[in-house]
Amino acid sequence: MAKLKMQNKWSIKLGVAITYWIVSLHLISAHNVKSPTALSIKEGSGDNSKGEETQLRNDDPEDLEVFRPTDKWQTLKPGHAVPAGSHVRLNLQTGHREVKMGEEEGLKHWSDGNGQGPSFTAEELKEALKKIKEGMDDPVDAKQEEDAVKAQFRPIEELKKDMEALDMLVETDVQVMRKLLNQFNNTNSTTDEKLTALLDLEYLVHQVDNAQNLVSMGGMQLVINALNGTDVRLQESAAFVLGSAVSSNPSVQVEAAEGGALQKLLTLLATQRPMAVKKKVLFAVASLLRHFPFAQSHFLKLGGVQMLSELFQTPGAETLRVRIITVLYDMIIEKELISQVGMDLIPDSSHQERLRQYAEVSLLPVLVEQGWCRLVPELLASPEHDWREKTLRTLLAMMAQCHTQYKQNPSLTASLSELQKQYQELVLTEQDVGEQDGYFGEILALVDSMVVKMQRM
Incomplete structure (x- = not known):
């Protein structure tokens, strides 16, 4: 037993001695290896001259060969430099250092492709x-x-x-409108300057707030008064501004009606004026009457339907005819729609007031009396599909009052028969290109509806 213990002691001492010897060899080898990060400078250059070397970070004059590691552990020989980022270990069994490529793959960035580190001459x-x-x-x-x-x-x-x-500071619409009104109302302004002011105003009053500001600044009355001027160009521009300001703006409609705009507009329609002026005047009349039963009633009392009838039959006014029947159609449909109150609608006091005001607008009897049952069908002869569509819609809207005169009008019957054949062919053309519910089909439905209603009555 004592002998066995003695053998174990000697074995332990021998192992420790061998370990110290291996570590000593490692330290000596490491001392002789040049740092992998050392930068050497060669003095001079030439093919046959080795030159002198200056060590910046290592005094060892020898150039070490750079070892190119892989992803496997390899034995590192003496005199080999290890690239930065490599993993190095000491094999205790063999006493040799081993190296493999690091995760950062520093070798890719450090090596110049030939396994040599960068070197520069002093120059x-x-x-x-x-x-x-x-x-x-x-x-x-x-x-x-x-x-x-x-x-x-x-x-x-x-x-x-x-x-x-250059006076380019930003101005508000109100400031701009005030300048334009001053320019328009200035007696020293030329006609061209006034026309420019009206044109700029027309652009601004399309906005609801600007149109209301025009009223509050007194500009609406200036525009209405311009309708009485002697220059037809100013009359045309003033009517344009007025129509744009009152369009879809109930409060401005009221101010314009109370300011006498409707009467002045109808006077321009009834007197000798260029068609360009009457076109803008008709636009202003239509904008003022739309959804405004008070103005519509006033329109009838002033003989507005008669004035439109005379304009409709005036030579040279053919381009205004479809606009005229559109005004009449809108007035008819508005009254019908507001009278058709659904069961789910709870009328309030304002709705009741509108019903009362529309009840005072008796347009259809006036249309029959003044010959519109005969005038409207004339537009079916137009080659324009849009004109035909608006004419058919107006004829259907007047059917209840004009059915007898329709049936007694042979030209209307012939026109409807011809249009029916024409639009049936056009509908087939639409269907051939994949349009099942096209525009021509819509017009054909209107023609068919006219034919059926005339046959039933």
């Missing part, structure tokens, strides 16, 4: 340092570059002065 390094210093310490070039950049832009203070000189 190359000095030249590079000189260029870096010149780039950092050249205030003349920096100043020239700064001046070149400044030359491309103007100072902000100079821009502000130019804007003030």
Whole structure:
């Protein structure tokens, strides 16, 4: 037993001695290896000259061969340099160092492709340092570059002065409208200047708020008064402004009606004026009457339907005919729609008031009396599909009052028969290109409806 213990002691001592010996060999080898990050500078250059070396970070004059590791552990021989990022270990069994590629793959960035680290001559390094210093310490070039950049832009203070000189400061619509009204109302302004002011006003009053501001600034009355002027160009432009201001703007409609706009507009329609003027006047009349039963009732009392009838039959006014029947159609449909109250609608006091006002608008009897049952069918002879569509819709809207005169009108019957054949062919053409519910089909439905209703009555 004692002998066995003695043998174990000697075995332990022998193992410790061998371990110390291996570690000593490792330290000696590591001392002789050049640092992988050392940078060497070769003095001079030439094919036959080895040159002298200056060590920046290591005094060892020998150039170490760079070992190119892989992803496997390999034995590192003496005199081999290890690239940065590599993994190194000491094999305690063999006493040799082993190396493999690191995760960062520093070798890819450090190596020049031939397994050699970068080296520079003294002249190359000095030249590079000189260029870096010149780039950092050249205030003349920096100043020239700064001046070149400044030359491309103007100072902000100079821009502000130019804007003030050109009066380009931002103005609100109200400020612009006030200037335009002053320009229009100024006795020293020329006709062209007044026309320009009206044109700009027309653009602005399309907005509901601007149209209401026109009223509050007294501009509406100025525009209405311009309808009485002697210059037809000012009359045309004033009617254009008025029609745009009252369009879909109930409060402005009321102000225009109370200011006497409707009577002045109808006077222009009834007197000798260029068609361009009457076109704008008709636009203003239609905008003022739309969804405004008070104005519609006033229109009937002033003989508006008679004035439209005379204009409809005036030679040279053919382009206005479809506009005229559109005004009449809108008035008829508005009254019908508001009278058809659904069961789910709970009428309020304003609705009851509108019903009362529309009840005072007896348009259809006036249309029959003044011959519109005969005038409207004439537009079916137009080659324009849009005109035919609007004419058919107006004829259907007047059917209840005009059915007898329709049946006694042979030209109307012939026109409907011809249109029926024509649009049946056009519908087939639409269907051939994949349009099942096209525009021609819509017109054909109107023609068929006219034919059926005339046969039943």
